[in-house]
Amino acid sequence: MKQTMSYEEFQEKVSSIILTESGNCPVTPVIQMLQGKWKLQIVYELCIRSPMRFGELKKILKPITNTMLANALKELEVDGLVHREQYNEIPPRVEYSLTEKGKDLLPVFYAISQWGIKYVP
């Protein structure tokens, strides 16, 4: 990312994208894709450690419920962010990891971490 872009530059840049290619904002659909109470956290956890099993994710994200974790992972898989690898053993083993598309969200988390370092006490 260009280091020296100002708030005003960005405002103008994104505004022009939105105003010229109307209804084609590159940000809004991404925000919507990551909507829901757990999705962003799940992707983030997989970003810092991957692959992880269902049970490991559940432990790290505690107090998440089975239902929410399973549903969120399913939807993230549909959106192509998460890969699910199932090993047919008993008891079952399933490993989740980020796809390349998912790993490409890294700069987003990096930007968030920079903000957090500056402002979270």
Place this chain on the structure above:
Amino acid sequence: MKQTMSYEEFQEKVSSIILTESGNCPVTPVIQMLQGKWKLQIVYELCIRSPMRFGELKKILKPITNTMLANALKELEVDGLVHREQYNEIPPRVEYSLTEKGKDLLPVFYAISQWGIKYVP
């Protein structure tokens, strides 16, 4: 932001932050602060145009409800991201804008937009 950080570098970097300063992750609290169906979108809209009046925000974010917009703005104000300027006229006029703290989320939206440009069709 450093341009050439790899996924592995980031993984290691953030992992070490989390593992050494346990319970002090710079990302998770930010994600939680921006949780809720509309908050991230509201901040984004104020990022590309600001100040905006309540009614303008409502129009842009349509189908948001009065309740959600009012509550989200209130909470964002409490978190120090949004500034509320009230003009005592009739009919009332209230303008919302980002604080410096809010504007500092710009790199996050820039990173999201880069991802969106690459992956959103």
Place this chain on the structure above:
DNA sequence: TATTTTAAGTATAATAATTATATCTATAAA
């Protein structure tokens, strides 16, 4: 042989978050 254990879920009911709809405020204009 019958029971227990295990990980990754699913099913159902209860609670919390979000939405829909109606209403309030005060003044100026019709």
Place this chain on the structure above:
DNA sequence: TTTATAGATATAATTATTATACTTAAAATA
């Protein structure tokens, strides 16, 4: 006197999330 206005608030209905119990299938244990 009535209507219009922007920025909300109040309440009830709907949707998302949570809590709890249950399912699966084979291997290990009693």
